[in-house]
Amino acid sequence: MAENGTARPLTRRGRETRQRIVAAAAELMFENGVAETTLEDIRATAGVSGSQVYHYFADKQALVRAVIDYQADAVLDTQGTHLDRLDTVAGLRAWRDFLVEHQRRLGCRGGCPIGALGAEVAETDAAARLAAARGLRRWEGRIREGLQAMHARGELPAQASPDDLALATLAALQGGLLMTQLQRDTKPLEVALDAMLDRIQSLTEAA
Amino acid sequence: MAENGTARPLTRRGRETRQRIVAAAAELMFENGVAETTLEDIRATAGVSGSQVYHYFADKQALVRAVIDYQADAVLDTQGTHLDRLDTVAGLRAWRDFLVEHQRRLGCRGGCPIGALGAEVAETDAAARLAAARGLRRWEGRIREGLQAMHARGELPAQASPDDLALATLAALQGGLLMTQLQRDTKPLEVALDAMLDRIQSLTEAA
């Protein structure tokens, strides 16, 4: 039976298989988009047999939603300790360098695993759109924590909103990733992040 | 016969019909994405008969590329005179208000007509990806002209790069639009643009 979104397989092996399917789907959808990825591709990549995909997911949409949640975890995981060090200008710059280098390694392909997926399904699947929005909000939250810490230490002007700065930084990052994907060049990402970090740095110098 | 990308129909009527097809495709793809838009939908919306789509376009991909070029024109056209007045902080703020209001009118649906389309096809159609990149570069060019004028008048510090500022502003706009689309709320767009414009304004005050 196909499970609903929240129910998890009961056994360890079941959870692992489910996870293999999601990971395979995430990889293929990142590389080729949702529409170009067939359940048969996913089945083969995950190394499971015919009926297993439908054993764990009601339909393709349910799988897409699971992939978005998976990518949200993966994105935060990939950035690792960088996200814990966004409370200094040096930490922010190191994070920026990491993101740029990561895109370079990928050949500027794929864009943001959450943003690109979310954009593709935003107007056709409200639940998937909300899952993507939730993923980005988690990311934004990590940036916000760093900037709030700087603010609390008085390193940012009292009237400056660390929350707004965090949201703006994530937006610049998303736009930079999109343009980097389209142009196959890390320059947009570099310039977009540098502009935001320069702004944050100049605010610290004003405080 | 299906024409290649550059050849245009010879008669006025032919150009109009071709344009009607592209406009219908643009509207439907903006609302539902490329994958969810069938040639039959387009044919019906454009009000043309069976074989006409293939009379003007070799295949769906060719039509998608035409739609991207069409949207690039439409986006610049929609912003009208605002793009001629990006050489003052007041002009930039008015432009920002216009963009936010435009999203509000659309119910935050669809995102950027160029960016959303480009992202969907970026990894499957290199020509379409490049068409989207070209469209964004035209947009960036209009922003750059404004900032270059400010720079030439000495209203921006000599060491500040108006070119980089323009690219960063468009990236912030793109990311803001994406997040606004996903969250169905203009806040990300507002905050992203405000952050970039605040940065530009503070640079003018430093100069």
Added chain:
DNA sequence: AGAAAAGTGGGTTGTCCAATCCAGTTTGCG
């Protein structure tokens, strides 16, 4: 007037793919 282009309206073909079903086997928890 004559030719080329634009257009109608329909049919057709072939493929792809999501989704469902099933008969049987293996695994693993209690």
Added chain:
DNA sequence: CGCAAACTGGATTGGACAACCCACTTTTCT
């Protein structure tokens, strides 16, 4: 052990859709 879940490896259905073809009419350019 016994039962339920996990899993295999198919087959199959049904629909959607891109792409192509055609016989014929209307419009437009020269």
